[in-house]
Amino acid sequence: MSLPGIGKTDQIKANTKNKELKVKDKIKRIFREQFLKEPLMVFAPGRINLIGDHTDYNSGFVLPAAINRGIFMALAENGTDSCKLVSLDMGEAVEVNLKNSLRPTNTGWANYIIGVMDGLRNQGLEFNGFDAVFGGNIPIGSGLSSSAALECAAVLGISRLSGNEISENDMISIAQKAEHEFAGVKCGIMDQFASIMGKEDNAMRLDCRSLRYEYLPLDLKDCGFVLLDTKVSHSLGNSQYNKRREECCEGLNTIRKKHPKASSFRELTMEMLEDSKNELTEKVYNRCSFVLEENNRVIRAGAYLRSGLGKEFGQLMYASHEGLSNLYEVSCCELDLLVESARRLKPVYGARMMGGGFGGCTLNLIANKGKEKSISQLRQSFETAFGRKPGVYEVNVIDGARII
Ligand code: GLA
8 A cells, every 4th residue: 555645666665765774773873882983874785787697797788776775884983903893694793903914804794895995905095993883684695796785885984984085986996806806706897886886766887898887767667676586595606607707718718719809708799609619618609609699688678778668678688587597507496487487477577587696586577567466476486386485675776885
């Protein structure tokens, strides 16, 4: 039931705003109780990606948007040479001495923050000891980029605390480097870019080679995005993620022997790929053809988006999932089942796995008319197949990281 005077979308926005305020207030309260100080509060969002996965590290295009689920962080300087980092959701704390060189620890979540601290230092941006408490409303390991949200909250928070001016591009690259060097995932630029540069009710069409981007308004009057979470944590996918990156590199290097002009996937054509087919293993050939096709889909999807979200856009989402599952092999049976079930439901225009893969969420574009029924049918199919419930999240598209 809608509240009088506000439509359904507005009501969802109002409800989620309330929940966000609660998380924010809780983190602030705990910080005050623990450190007896008034903190600086930062929020950095996670992201959805409408289409274009595994294209970012192949100099391609992506179409992400920042969402109202992310990381809240409370920080304040403490007048010492040490930093106390507290993860509320993990119930753990880590202390880092700034006199020592910064290195990855055995505590996974802390590495994202320490990696950012190291990146700031390497840019010559000095900061003093500080205390930080963070938590969020973003499910971890579900393909919504909780790690990028944490890195981006840290880079914005620490730089602001120390009074350093830092450009958005520098924040993005420090956050990405933290993931490479301190978490060991050779990720592309999409997640950190979306978390910093997101814009309310807009997706971003980002050229990951030039970092040029444009905002594309999302017309969500008749339909909306719903996430279905398999709750299969994709952490095991990290090594497979790096492997995919290597396979693409291998493919490109082989093709370049015949076609030296193809210095990246952007110059590569299907003809060049076909021409080198005999020199490639079937696996590497499949990886490369997926990347070329997916890039093409992002370009077409951008054009559809300009005339509104609907069935045509949805068809590209289904095609993207098929490629991710069969050619790129980053899906899993839970994701495949959700997408197959979605295909049978008329109100679902499109569905696909999203992000690195090996678990996490599917993104579903569903017509408002019939949405509730479709969600419950998807839930039911999942429960029948796997004997447990999937997560269901309706998300709003919001602005990027900010001081709150
Ligand atoms: C992860 C990475 C991104 C991107 C996606 C797949 O989310 O962090 O850089 O490669 O996987 O599109």
